[in-house]
Structures are given as structure tokens and as C-alpha cells.
Amino acid sequence: MRSTKKILDASRLLFNQKSFSSVTIRMIAESLKMSSGNLNYHFKKREEILESLYFEMSSEFEQRLVDFPEMEFSMNQLKVEIKLTMRRMIDYQFFWTDLYNIINSNENIRTHFHEVYSSRYKSYMLLFKGLRKNKIIKASIFKWEFQNLSEQMILNNNTWLYSIALYGGRINESIIEEKANTMISILYPYLTLKGKIEFNEIISSNDFPQLIS
Template identity: 30%
Template sequence: MNKTKKRILEVSLELFNANGISNVSLRTISDKMGISIGNLTYHFKKRDEIIEAHYFQLVEDYETSMTKIKFADSTLMVLLQMSYLLMRDIYRYRFILVDLVHILQEDTIIREHYIELSKSREQQFDEIFKSLIEQGEMRKEILDNEYKFFFLRLKILADFWISSLRVENRPLNEDVISEYEEIIIQSFFPYLTDQGRKNYLLIRNKKLVSH
């Protein structure tokens, strides 16, 4: 990626996060950079292309973050690390969550990928839940589709926690991010067995991810 294109993405991300996509046009980005609109559109013909670039970078960043996980560790450790890393990566591209409904309605490329990615994540979590049950760390389902619906609750929380903060007019700072990370991670606790809860508490007393 050349220097100008990289700078466009850096500046647009800053503007989108600060102002939302409805308040940021190609002209806004070019003016902020001090370049002509023609120079900008040489690299990105439409604003949608910039938004798509950020979306796919978020997906790539999360996959890269996953390499930090030590898969030799317990399955429960993997699950908690995945949740932690997802929250951190999402925060860097928070405008996507703030405007998620609009983006999915307007951008077919992102919508189709998002739907497929959601299906893939659900299968991934289903396998993890099954592994935890086999290892005696997670209890068996009591209700029909209990873990399917649990995943959907996690997905809704992950997708819309920043929107909830906006509605409540709460500042988005490190303390709040840590609070929502804890909300996500504690969501697993009621589904764990006594053995799982013991291991959970041991894991929570350690750093989840080494930076």
C-alpha cells in the first residue's frame, strides 16, 4: 500500500470515529489531509470503498490478534482470550459499530461478508462449547437451543455495546472499555461447572493476553 493511500485510511478512520460516517465526506477527508479531491479519488473512487477497507482491515486485525492466543492452553482460556481480543479490535474501528445498521443496509459487499462471518463465528463457538462440555468445564444444555441463543446474546452485545454507550451519553474511555470486556467475559460464568468456575477464576487472576 502506498503512502498516500495509507494516510487516507489513517485520517478517515480518525474522522469516522470522531464524527460518524454521516458527517464525513470525501471532501472532508481531502480537506483534512490537505490534498485535492482528485488525488483522493485516484485511490478511493467512493467513500464506500474507504469504509469497506476499514471493515476488512478490522477482520484482518482480529485474525492477526488470534495468533496471540496460545492454543495449547485450556479451551476456556482460548474462549476468554478470543472475547477480550475482539473487544479491543472493535474499539479501534468503533465507527463501524456505531453505524453498523446503516452500513449493512447500504453496502452489499460488507453485508454479505458480515452474514458469512457471523455463521462462521457461530460454528466456531459451537465447537468451543462442545469441547468445554467434554472437558467438564461447561454444563450441558438445560433449555432447547440454550447455547445457540447464548452465542446470539454475545453477538448482540459485541455489536451494539458502543451504541448503548452513545444512547446513555457515557464517555468511551479505558475504564468503560474494561467494564464491557468484563461484562462479556463474566457472561460465560453461569454456564460453567464447578471445575470450570475454578479454572475461570484462576485465569481471571492472570493477564489474558501478553502485549
Template identity: 50%
Template sequence: MKNRRTNILSVSRKLFNKQGFSNVTIRMIAQELRISSGNLNYHFKRREDILEALYFEMVSEFDSRVKQLDEREITFKTVKEDIKLSMQKMVEYQFFWTDLYNLLQLNNKIKLHFEKIYENRFKGYQFLFSTLIEKQYLQSFEFINESQFLIERMIGFSNTWIYNSHLYQKEINQNYIELQSNNLLFMIYPYLTNLGKIEYKKLIPDCFV
């Protein structure tokens, strides 16, 4: 029973990624699985139920990493590793990120959780910034909303980089993920101290040749 449910989610995710959520029907998923629509309905009554299951499958890893933030040493290297892991996980569920706004309107449970995740991500960046300031890698912000604006830009980029990749028909491979992780991390570069810039350049030396 558990294996059947897992197979349904796996096949659905692949179809959604290839054709888009709105273009895939329960019948198409059942045909791909070589089962009847009624058999599939035993596990998921609606296509939106599959969407909900896939969403919470995806965010379970994100949630656990946020909770472990204060257990890891914060360095530019570990931050970049975490960014790349998040991006790789997003690629596995890219259908969600390429149609983010519309899919959030389909399921209130997903929408509420996504809003809650935003709060957690915001707090995660605040923790990161305070740690970098303590290490004397990051300058103190000049006005109260400066860090908030930076965090909002970084979260906005995180939410939309896959959408932009599809919009401009970019191939998403490991090199591209490396580039996009650098682009996100570069947002904090203007705010670094001289010491922070020295440490930062050790992480991405090729960008400063």
C-alpha cells in the same frame, strides 16, 4: 503510493469515528489530508469505497483469530484476552459499530461478508462450548436450542456494546473495556459446573467479594 492510500484510510477512520460516516465527505477528507479531491479520487472513487477498505482492514484481524482458535489452549483467561482484543479493535473502528445497520445497507459486499462472519463467530462459540464441556467446566445443555440462544445473545452483545456506550455517553477506556469483557463472559456463568465456577472465579475474583 501505498503510503498515500494508508494515510487516506487512517485520516478517514479518525474523521468517521469523530463525526460519523454520514457526516464526512470526500472533500472533508481531502482537506484534512491537504490534497485535492481529485487526488483522493485517484485512490478511492467514492466515500463508500473507503468504507469498504476500512471494513476489510478491520475484519482481517478478526478472521485470523477465528482461524487460530483450535491452535490455542482454551481457558477462561485466554477467552477473556481474546474478547478484550476484539473490543479494543472495535473501538478503533467505532464508527462502524455505532451505525451498524445503516452501513451494512450501503455496501452489499460488506453485508455478505458480515453475514459470513456471523457464521464463523457462531462456530467459534460452538467450539468454545464443546471444549469447556470436555474440560468439565460447562454443563451440557438441556435442550437442542439452548446453546444457540446463548450464542445469539453473546454475539448480539458483542455487536452493540459500543453503540450502547455512545447512547448513554460512557467513556470508553481500558477500565470500561474490562467491564464490558466481564459482562460478556458472565453470560456463560449460569451454565458452568461447580468446577467451572471455581476456575472462573480465579479470573475475576473481585466480582465475587
């Protein structure tokens, strides 16, 4: 078990540094000062390591979805949750920066990723219900508004790391803050006065102008 964990950790670091497609079994073995044969005892091929890392990552995200109904429904807590998710995604950034290729080359990952979408969507709908109950966001005018908003939040969450890699940006705390603020700003047109006050309390004036007095 210990050797398996060491292999997964070393593989994840290499995938993050070089991308999944650029890393070979031999490279992983060399990083661990292990023979390829010894590594093959634990994982027969690179795709098995990929799947193990994906489901390792997913198990943590899925637990957070289970705990989601217990969270405090406020703008501050929402930002805390978004940043926690972002930091965890950085640990597995190779997956998110090559999302399209990975899910389309591995059937098990693709199937599970699509199944999880439904849980993520329901969590966002629950979030909006909790924020409405706490008078932070307004009721929607059209039935489909919060459905579309859920899809926007999921899409933004899936692609923020890819967008940084695409334009050669560097991942640091400043970027995490900026991207979290951008995601939260999607909600701004739906905020009540109470929601806007909470929004201004969690958004630095250096990032956005104060939107209400």
C-alpha cells in the same frame, strides 16, 4: 500503496470522531493536506473508503477465527480473547456504533457481514465444546441451549460499543473490563465448580461479588 494507507488511516480517525455519515471526501482530503482530486485518484467516492476499511477490519477478525481452534479453552484465555476483540473494534468504532445503517446501505458489506456470522457462530460452538471438554461448563440439558448462547454472545459483541455511545459513555480500560466481565457472565449459569473458581479468579471483586466461597 503508502498514500492509500494514509488515506484509510485518516478516514478511519475522522469516521470515529464524527461518524461515517458526517464526513465528506473534502474533509478527508483537508485532513491530509491533499486536494480532493488527488484523493479521488485513490478512491472515487467515500463508500469505496468505507468498504476498504470494513474489509481491512474483517481480515484481522477472520484470521483470529482461523486461529481460534488453537486457543487454550479456559475462562482466563476467553477473557483475553474478548478484550483483544473489543480493543480492535474500538479502532473501527464508527462501524459498530452505526452498524444498522452501514450494513443496510452497502450491499457488499451487508453480504459479507451475514456470511461471517456463520463462522462466528461455529467458533462459539467450538468454544463451548472445548470448555465442556475441560470441565469448565456443564453439558446442556436442551439441544438448543448452546445455540442460543452463541447467538447471545454474538449479539452482545456486536452491540456493546453502540450501547456506550447511546448512553453517552466514554471508552476507556475500565469500560473494556466492565463489558468483558458482562459478556463472560452470560456463561455463569452453565459453569461447573471448576468453571466458577476460574470465573472468580478473573473477575474483580469490585465489579461483581464473589459468587462462590
